[in-house]
Each structure stands twice: as structure tokens, then as C-alpha cells.
Amino acid sequence: MEAKIRALLEELPGKEGALIPLLQGVQSTLGYISQDAVEAIGEVLGISESEVYGVATFYSEFRLFEPGEHQVKVCLGTSCYLKGGRELLERLSRSLGIPPGRTTPDGRFSLETVACLGCCSRSPVMAVDGVVYGNLTPLQAKAIIADLDE
Amino acid sequence: MKRASDSVDLEKIRREAKKAWDDLFSADTLVCTGMSTCGISALACQTQDAIKEELSGRDFPARFMKVGCLGLCYAEPLVYVKKIGMPMVCYGYVTPEVVPSLVDKAILGDDLWKERALGIVDLPDIKERSAQTDIPSIWDHPMLKPQIRIALRNCGIIDPESIDHYLARGGYSALAKALITKPEAIIEEVKRSGLRGRGGAGFPTGMKWEFCRKATAPEKYLICNADEGDPGAFMDRSVLEGDPHSVLEGMLIAAHAIGSTAGIIYCRAEYPLALQRLDIALRQARDYGLLGDDILGSGMDFDIIIKEGAGAFVCGEETALMASIEGHRGMPKTRPPFPANAGLWSKPTNINNVETFANLSAIINRGGDWYNSIGIGRSKGTKTLSLAGAVRRAGLIEVPMGITLREIIFDIGGGIPGDRACKGVLTGGPSGGCIPAAHLDTPVDYESLAKVGSIMGSGSMIIIDEGTCIVDLARFFLTFTQRESCGKCTPCRIGTRQMLGILEKITRGEADLSDLSKLERLANAVRNGSLCGLGSTAPNPVLTTLRFFKSEFEEHILRGNCPSLVCKDLTSFYIDPGSCRSCGICAESCPAEAITGQFKEAHVIDQDKCIRCGVCISVCPEKFSAITRKSGKKVVQCI
Numbered sequence: 001m002e003a004k005i006r007a008l009l010e011e012l013p014g015k016e017g018a019l020i021p022l023l024q025g026v027q028s029t030l031g032y033i034s035q036d037a038v039e040a041i042g043e044v045l046g047i048s049e050s051e052v053y054g055v056a057t058f059y060s061e062f063r064l065f066e067p068g069e070h071q072v073k074v075c076l077g078t079s080c081y082l083k084g085g086r087e088l089l090e091r092l093s094r095s096l097g098i099p100p101g102r103t104t105p106d107g108r109f110s111l112e113t114v115a116c117l118g119c120c121s122r123s124p125v126m127a128v129d130g131v132v133y134g135n136l137t138p139l140q141a142k143a144i145i146a147d148l149d150e
Numbered sequence: 151m152k153r154a155s156d157s158v159d160l161e162k163i164r165r166e167a168k169k170a171w172d173d174l175f176s177a178d179t180l181v182c183t184g185m186s187t188c189g190i191s192a193l194a195c196q197t198q199d200a201i202k203e204e205l206s207g208r209d210f211p212a213r214f215m216k217v218g219c220l221g222l223c224y225a226e227p228l229v230y231v232k233k234i235g236m237p238m239v240c241y242g243y244v245t246p247e248v249v250p251s252l253v254d255k256a257i258l259g260d261d262l263w264k265e266r267a268l269g270i271v272d273l274p275d276i277k278e279r280s281a282q283t284d285i286p287s288i289w290d291h292p293m294l295k296p297q298i299r300i301a302l303r304n305c306g307i308i309d310p311e312s313i314d315h316y317l318a319r320g321g322y323s324a325l326a327k328a329l330i331t332k333p334e335a336i337i338e339e340v341k342r343s344g345l346r347g348r349g350g351a352g353f354p355t356g357m358k359w360e361f362c363r364k365a366t367a368p369e370k371y372l373i374c375n376a377d378e379g380d381p382g383a384f385m386d387r388s389v390l391e392g393d394p395h396s397v398l399e400g401m402l403i404a405a406h407a408i409g410s411t412a413g414i415i416y417c418r419a420e421y422p423l424a425l426q427r428l429d430i431a432l433r434q435a436r437d438y439g440l441l442g443d444d445i446l447g448s449g450m451d452f453d454i455i456i457k458e459g460a461g462a463f464v465c466g467e468e469t470a471l472m473a474s475i476e477g478h479r480g481m482p483k484t485r486p487p488f489p490a491n492a493g494l495w496s497k498p499t500n501i502n503n504v505e506t507f508a509n510l511s512a513i514i515n516r517g518g519d520w521y522n523s524i525g526i527g528r529s530k531g532t533k534t535l536s537l538a539g540a541v542r543r544a545g546l547i548e549v550p551m552g553i554t555l556r557e558i559i560f561d562i563g564g565g566i567p568g569d570r571a572c573k574g575v576l577t578g579g580p581s582g583g584c585i586p587a588a589h590l591d592t593p594v595d596y597e598s599l600a601k602v603g604s605i606m607g608s609g610s611m612i613i614i615d616e617g618t619c620i621v622d623l624a625r626f627f628l629t630f631t632q633r634e635s636c637g638k639c640t641p642c643r644i645g646t647r648q649m650l651g652i653l654e655k656i657t658r659g660e661a662d663l664s665d666l667s668k669l670e671r672l673a674n675a676v677r678n679g680s681l682c683g684l685g686s687t688a689p690n691p692v693l694t695t696l697r698f699f700k701s702e703f704e705e706h707i708l709r710g711n712c713p714s715l716v717c718k719d720l721t722s723f724y725i726d727p728g729s730c731r732s733c734g735i736c737a738e739s740c741p742a743e744a745i746t747g748q749f750k751e752a753h754v755i756d757q758d759k760c761i762r763c764g765v766c767i768s769v770c771p772e773k774f775s776a777i778t779r780k781s782g783k784k785v786v787q788c789i
Binding site: 016017018019020021023024054055058059060061062076077078079081082083084086087090091094095114115116117118119120121122123125130131132133134135137138139 | 187188190191192223224226378379380381382383384387419420421422457458459460461462463474475476477478479480495536537538539540544545546576579580610612614618623626627630634636739741742761763764765768769
């Protein structure tokens with residue numbers, strides 16, 4: 001892991017301000033911030049693990065659990081909340097059998113919420129593997145997930 | 151490779167770009183698709199593919215182009231078709247299923263498929279105009295007519311990934327002009343324009359620049375705040391996705407004015423398309439010699455890097471944003487020292503918002519007095535607003551300051567769907583407030599919105615109808631600010647949590663009237679005892695709703711009744727046995743398996759199992775409408 005972090009650091013201009021880009025780099029290759037990664041980043045940057053952990057948990061982008069093959073993000077911005085984002089989340093949470101912030105035991109799906117995807121004019125929206133779907137009903141959302149599961 | 155070593159070169163490149171731009175509209179059929187994230191979520195990519203597919207077997211020469219968001223998001227996907235010798239027609243709701251008809255009627259056919267046309271995209275560069283047809287100009291569309299588009303001038307018109315398109319429409323001419331103008335004179339021009347920070351606080355831009363200009367240091371930073379964290383706002387996303395070069399040009403002008411050599415765009419990671427288009431724009435600008443060393447032979451060196459924000463609302467606050475760039479938790483600092491003297495890495499730093507930058511080239515080209523002539527009072531120019539919620543025409547608009555909320559909601563937005571009553575409008579997101587329908591004649595400017603207890607904020611406007619519960623809404627905002635509080639100031643960290651606790655109690659029907667005064671006391675403590683904008687504005691949604699909708703709070707407390715039938719603990723769902731046709735759709739959809747019923751037998755909801763998610767109401771066929779909600783005490787349902 002340390003070697004990986006050092007390789008990521010090489011692409012950055014220097015150690016100054018490198019913590020967040022390193023965490024982003026780890027998350028984009030590994031999918032999440034593992035315990036090893038927290039230790040290795042601390043080691044490489046010469047800062048404590050608690051500082052790395054502090055930053056990783058401060059920002060909502062970083063997840064500390066292993067994501068599923070497909071990542072489902074339900075938007076709970078104001079407009080989505082008012083137009084049924086909560087119901088969308090409820091439906092998906094029930095059909096996947098996991099609360100938001102978890103991955104299904106078979107590792108197929110992870111479910112998360114997001115503060116806003118900026119697609120308020122088409123709310124409620126959700127993003128599956130980065131693709132945004134708008135004007136959804138709970139059943140349509142369930143069908144999109146079911147299609148992926150086939 | 152085209153590279154402008156001075157402004158004469160730039161003009162040469164522009165002439166070539168303009169010729170190619172004009173040719174776009176005169177040779178072959180041109181098909182443009184609105185491809186911002188909003189369009190893509192409405193299947194714009196599939197639509198474009200389907201059009202290509204339809205045409206592929208027909209030996210019909212056509213060119214395809216992607217454009218940003220025109221703002222008519224409600225009608226997406228939008229497709230414009232420009233046939234040779236005909237004006238360019240904009241069609242709405244062109245989902246992949248509609249494509250065969252579109253190709254048949256609008257592309258291959260002789261007429262313009264008037265029924266589906268939203269309007270003619272009249273541009274100065276297209277000689278065929280709306281006047282030749284009986285289809286009105288798109289600029290006369292009710293949503294676009296009241297607008298003045300300055301920051302959004304190119305959005306939905308050019309390909310955001312083409313610097314040539316930007317140049318063809320006059321792009322970077324303001325930069326060339328600025329580079330031969332003294333920095334002090336530019337600052338004076340911006341001051342004269344009356345432009346104020348569009349990120350929310352509304353600080354005069356020219357004055358901010360002057361502070362940074364006067365700071366003496368060999369290195370100064372210029373930051374573009376693209377961390378649009380307000381849940382419900384998408385102005386910055388639309389500008390970055392639709393016209394990224396306008397932001398770069400604004401940054402270059404600002405860099406020249408304050409004497410900066412290093413620029414940073416801090417953009418949230420939730421906007422992957424904006425990040426991608428910014429990256430393309432930066433590379434193009436470098437290739438063309440508009441970023442880098444000795445820009446246009448002026449001796450100015452300036453380059454821009456992108457920093458991806460990692461998701462924290464507080465990072466919209468400038469000192470928190472800088473802490474985040476430095477790799478720390480995004481926690482605001484006390485001021486002074488102000489960023490203009492000691493900002494990022496303790497160097498003088500100037501931060502402006504995306505929209506502020508997007509306005510600048512127009513101000514330099516047309517003069518501060520021109521910009522100053524638009525607007526009202528101390529709020530000059532235009533403001534982009536994102537319109538969402540209970541409104542017919544949701545989308546992105548740019549209006550002159552001083553337009554009233556009523557004009558925005560009813561003239562531009564087309565009113566409330568289903569002709570329900572407008573309950574109010576939320577401005578400024580979690581830092582703003584809820585303005586009730588009785589105050590819809592309030593003009594949209596910094597001062598008037600503050601007078602009714604709200605703020606302009608970044609420009610999000612969410613319209614609510616009678617189906618929205620005010621208490622639940624206040625609870626929603628507090629859930630957000632409580633979670634996003636960085637934790638530095640005790641009143642904000644603990645106060646927002648306590649306020650949320652009280653609001654939750656009210657939505658459960660467990661509060662008493664003394665909780666309302668507690669809520670108000672806490673709100674004032676949080677407002678006065680917090681360092682940054684997040685804490686000092688977090689109570690706004692609570693204070694405005696208490697001010698304008700107190701009876702709704704009291705109804706929850708005194709009668710255990712949620713009049714809008716939203717608060718789950720106070721609402722129950724029932725199936726009317728007389729209306730139920732036992733189709734079984736609700737039972738199949740219910741996530742809690744709370745609905746039972748046999749064939750030809752009215753269905754029943756088990757109140758103990760029901761989680762009050764409302765899915766059954768949304769799926770019950772409209773012709774039956776058998777499911778109702780009631781608030782107050784539970785009633786036993788008889789079969």
C-alpha cells in the first residue's frame with residue numbers, strides 16, 4: 001500500500017496539500033479508504049493516522065467501507081427531498097435489504113445518499129455508477145436496479 | 151497548431167473560428183442536442199444515438215453537435231434541427247421513442263414539425279430567422295422572454311468543448327482588451343458596474359479585487375469557487391458545463407487586475423461532467439496561448455489548476471475552502487487577517503464565484519455603466535437562478551435584479567403544477583428562508599430578500615405548494631446544516647443539534663408550546679455565536695418559517711395534526727374500500743408488505759406494518775385514487 005501511495009504522490013506537485021488528492025486517488029483505485037490506506041498515507045506524509053482519519057471522515061466523498069460492484073447514490077437535495085427522494089431511498093433500501101451507507105452481502109450493490117447532484121430540475125434523481133437518472137418513481141428506480149442485477 | 155502570440159494573432163484565429171461557425175449553419179443539416187447533466191439524465195445521449203441510427207441507413211448528410219443547457223430543463227431532452235435554408239428549430243421532450251417521428255417530420259420531411267417546436271433559435275449568425283415561419287422565436291418563449299442572459303450568453307448555444315465556438319461568439323476579446331488596460335482601470339470599471347459576489351454574500355467584487363491588488367507579495371492566488379454546495383442549486387454546474395471558457399476568461403481578467411500568477415478552480419467532485427469540460431477548456435486555452443507564460447505577448451504569466459472538492463457544504467466559506475485546498479478539514483478561520491492579505495498558504499488570495507467570473511468579460515467589453523444600468527438599488531446586473539420544486543417550468547434562468555418572485559414563479563416558471571396553491575418559495579437554500587405566498591411581490595435583490603429574513607444566496611429557488619409541510623421542511627434544512635457543521639464553534643455544533651431535536655419532536659407531535667420559544671432562543675444563540683456564514687445563517691429557515699407559518703407549528707403541537715399530510719408520525723394511510731378495485735398494484739409495490747387483499751376484494755393496509763412511505767399513493771391508478779391520507783389519531787379501518 002505504501003508503494004501505491006508513493007506512486008500517487010509522485011503525480012502531485014508535492015506533499016503540501018497532498019492529503020485530500022491522495023485520499024481521492026486511493027478511493028478512485030480501491031473504491032474506498034481502507035485502514036491500510038489511512039496508515040500508509042500518514043506514514044508517507046509524516047502525519048498522524050488520526051489526522052488522516054479526521055480528514056477522511058470530514059468530507060462526505062470518502063467512504064470507509066468497501067463499495068459494491070454497482071454504486072447507487074440517491075440524491076436528497078432540497079428539491080429531490082420534496083419530490084420523493086426519501087421514498088426512492090426507502091424503496092431501494094428495502095429491495096436491496098441494506099440501509100444507506102452499506103453494501104449488500106453479495107457485494108453487488110452499495111447504497112448511499114448524496115447532498116445534491118445538481119439536477120434539481122429533474123428531481124427526484126439518483127446516480128447509478130455515475131449515470132444520473134431523473135424524474136423517477138420508486139418503482140422505476142427499483143426496475144433500474146433490477147435490470148443491473150440480471 | 152493555432153497559438154496566439156499576441157492579440158493580432160488572436161483575431162486571426164477568431165476569423166477562422168467564425169468562418170467555421172458560420173459554415174455550421176449553412177452546410178448540411180445540423181442536429182444539436184442539449185447535453186448537460188440535466189439533459190443526459192433525461193436520456194439525451196440515447197436520443198442523439200437514436201437519431202444517428204435512424205439516419206445511418208439513409209445516406210443523409212448530417213452533422214451533430216452537443217450544446218450545454220439552454221435552461222428549459224423541464225422539456226428535456228432538447229434537440230435543435232437546422233436544415234439548409236431553414237431556421238434552426240428547437241424541439242422539446244425528444245426522448246428516444248420520439249426520435250423516429252422527429253427524423254421523419256423535422257429532419258427528412260419538408261415542414262418544420264410545428265406541433266413539437268418550442269421555438270426558433272434565432273442567432274445573429276444564422277440568416278434564416280423565425281420571421282420566415284409561423285413558429286415564434288425561442289427568445290419569445292415565456293420562460294426566456296423576461297430574461298437577460300449575460301453569464302448564460304453561450305449556454306445552450308455553443309459546444310462547450312470547443313474553444314473555437316467560444317471565440318466565434320466574441321470570446322477572449324475582453325481579455326485582449328483587459329491586457330492593454332491598467333489593472334487599476336479594470337478594477338475601477340468593475341466597481342462602476344456594481345457587480346457583487348454571486349456566491350451568496352454579495353460583497354462588491356471591485357472592492358475585493360482592490361484589497362488584493364494593494365497587498366504586496368510576489369505571489370498571489372486567484373480562486374474560483376465552484377463548490378456549489380447548496381442542495382437545490384445548479385447555476386454553477388450549468389455554466390461550467392455549458393460555457394467553461396467564460397469562467398476562464400473572467401479568471402484571466404481578474405488575475406490581470408489583482409496581479410495573480412496562479413489560479414485554482416475548486417469544483418465539487420459531484421460534478422464529474424463539469425470537471426471534465428473544465429479540463430478540456432483548460433487544455434485548449436493553454437494550446438491557444440491564452441494560459442501559460444506571456445499571455446498574448448503582454449508579459450502576464452498565469453495558469454489554472456483544478457482542485458476537486460471532497461464534499462463539504464462549509465467549504466463554500468472562503469477560509470474553509472482554502473483550508474481544504476491546503477489538505478485540512480474545511481474549518482473556517484477568524485478574520486482578520488483577510489484572504490486578500492493572508493489567504494491560501496498565507497499568500498494574498500482572491501476568491502470569486504463561478505457566476506461572478508462569467509459576468510466579467512461582458513462588463514469589460516460593454517463597460518461598467520452598461521452593467522450598472524441593469525438591476526435595482528444596490529443590486530446591479532443580472533442573477534442566474536435555478537428554478538425547481540413545485541413549478542411547471544423548472545430550469546435555469548438569468549433575470550435582471552429587481553424582478554419579483556411572482557414574475558419568476560408565474561411568468562417564467564408557468565405557475566404551480568395541477569393549479570395547486572403556491573405556499574411559498576425557498577431562496578438561499580439551507581442558509582436562506584421560506585418566503586410565503588403573501589410576499590411574492592418581493593423583488594429579487596440582496597436587500598429586499600434580506601428584509602423578509604431570507605438571503606439571495608447562490609440563487610437557488612425552490613417553489614413549494616400546499617403539499618409541503620413547513621415544519622418538516624425546517625427539519626430537513628436543520629438535518630443538513632447540523633450534519634454539515636464543521637464543529638468548530640460550540641453554538642453551531644451543539645445548537646443546530648438541539649434545534650433539530652426540537653423540530654423532530656414537533657414533527658412527532660410530542661412537543662409543547664414552550665418548545666417554540668426555546669427554538670427561537672437557540673436560533674438567535676446559533677446566529678450570534680458562530681464564526682462563519684454556515685452557523686450564522688443556519689437558523690434562517692427556522693426563523694422565517696416561525697415568523698410566517700407559526701400556525702402550522704402550533705397545529706402540529708396542539709392538535710397532533712400535520713395539515714400537509716407529510717409528517718410520518720402524524721399521518722396514516724387508508725384504502726377506501728368503495729374505490730379499491732383490487733388491482734393489487736399497491737400490494738406489489740409496498741416495500742413493507744403491509745398491504746393485503748385477495749382478488750375481487752378491497753385491499754387493507756396493516757397500520758402496524760405500514761412505514762408511511764407513500765409508495766402506495768404514487769402507484770394507485772389515478773382512475774381509482776383509492777388511497778387517502780389522514781392526519782391525527784389513527785382510525786380503525788372496517789372491511
